[in-house]
Amino acid sequence: MSKRYDLIVAGAGPAGSAAAWQAAQTGANVLILDKAEFPRDKPCGDGLTARAVSYLQKMGLSRELEKFHRVNGVLVHSPSDWELSFPRRPGMPDYGLVVRRPVLDTLLLRHAGAAGAEVRESAEVVAPLQDATGRVTGVKLKGGETISAxxxxxxxxSYSPIKRALNLDSEYNGYSAIAIRAEMAANRPDSDMLEIYLQLLFRGDQLPGYGWIFPMGGGRVNIGLGYINSYRNWQQINATSYLGEFLESLPADWELPSIEELKKSKEVRAWRLPMGFTAWPPWRPGVLFAGDALGAGKPVSGAGISKALESGMAAGECAIAALTNGGPDDFTNYEQRMQAAWGSEYRRGRMFHKLVGYPKVAAAGLRLLDNHTFRDRLLKSLYKKAQGPDHT
Incomplete structure (x- = not known):
């Protein structure tokens, strides 16, 4: 007979590895599966917010984080330049990090394995197993192997085979962003600031999105841009060409490669980022969704790693708690946890997502944000809020 597990985690990105690590802490019999062999690349901005760093610290990775490139704030071009420091929150760091996803994801997967989770790489989950009632009872791998849990x-x-096989939908489905990035050398000193460019124009329209330059250390940068799909003409944008235009707008003395050079070296990677709960409720009998499969990206900024870590850790904890105290048919504890943590924030974010899809609204918002008086008041309010407990 094949081995049966308490919990199977499909996917070994930050959400999956955090979930496996969290569940393994209880002594549960956990298996984590991923179709790739690690280290593997993953398109991303590579930036970790202070909140993301705090979750990694909670996982016991503080020493490992010391080797990553540290950033102390954000330089915003709107188009005037202004700086944001990471706010001081009780029990949280006041800095962020930049780390390539092959490095971060491999670190997290090995950490889950060290905690007791069984790790299987090159094991692609293609569908869930279900019993006669429809409850998920395990997974099916490419090649036909089945594993029960x-x-x-x-x-x-974001293209979750499990979610697709279950034909799941959500009233919040359809909120997403398109992002593209490239990593490259830059002839400029290493910075300790993330850079955000808010003025993105397409055929005269102000796009709901932003460009970024994230310093990676060692003379390298991650440069990219993203925009959300509420803009009516988003499908007309050639993301690769648009990234090329963004690169050309940056200082010539940085000696950045052209988009054609980056394409030849296969440095350009694009991806879709679901956001705002594309799987809700975030569970069905026998299964919980985390990370991009949940649509955990922030509807305003698209930031995903901190949300992946938080949802993964919550899913791992709630799954084992439910299995211990009730069984696999009801994971309402996870739904309540996510609603309490993100419900209000994501509801506001989905409204914002719709509004800024109108270029006139996006342009007006940018003009307002570029007004020094309004911006100073907004920042004071945000920093004051950051001093107390929050879930942003």
Missing amino acids: DAVIAADG
């Missing part, structure tokens, strides 16, 4: 956490990405 009391519960499954689907952390298998």
Whole structure:
């Protein structure tokens, strides 16, 4: 007979590895599966907010984080330049990090394995197993192998095979962003600031999105841009060409490569980022969704790593708690946890997502943000809020 597990985690990105690590802390019999062999690349901005760093610290990775490039704030071009420092929050760092995803994701997966989770790489989950009632009872791998478990956490990405096989939908589905980035050398000193460019124009329209330059250390940078799909003409944008235009707008003395050079070296990577709960409720009997499979990206900024870590850790904890005290048919504890943590924030974010899709609204918002008096008041309010407990 094949081995049966307490919990199977499909997907070994930040959400999946955090879930497996969290569940393994209890002594549960956990298996984590991923179709790739690590280290593997993953398109991303590579920036970790202070909140993301705090979750990694909670996982016991403080020493490992010391080797990553530290950033102390954000330089915003709107188009005037202004700086944001990371706010001081009780029990949280006041800095962020930049780290390549092959490095971060491999670190997290090995950490889950060290905690007791069984790791299988090059094992692609293609569908869930279900019993006669429809409850998920395990997974099916490419090649036909089946593995059973009391519960499954689907952390298998924005195109989640488990979610698609279950034909799941959500009233919040459809909120997403398109992002593209490239990593490259830059002839400029290493910075300790993330840079954000808010003025993005397409055929005269102010786009709901932003460009970024994230310093990676060692003379390298991650440069990219993203925009949300509420803009009516988003499908007309050639993301690669648009990234090329953004690169050309940056200082010539940085000696950045052209978009054609980056394409030849296969440095250009694009991806879709679901956001605002594209799987809700975030569970069905036998299965919980985390990370991009949940649509955990922030509807305003698209920031995903901190949300992936938070949802993964919550899913791992709630899954084991439910299995211990009730069984795999009801993971309402996870739904309540996510609603309490993100419900209000994501509701506001979905409204914002719709509004800024109108170029006139986006342009007016940018003009307002570029007004020094308004901006100073807004920042004071945000920093004051950051001093107390929050879930942003």
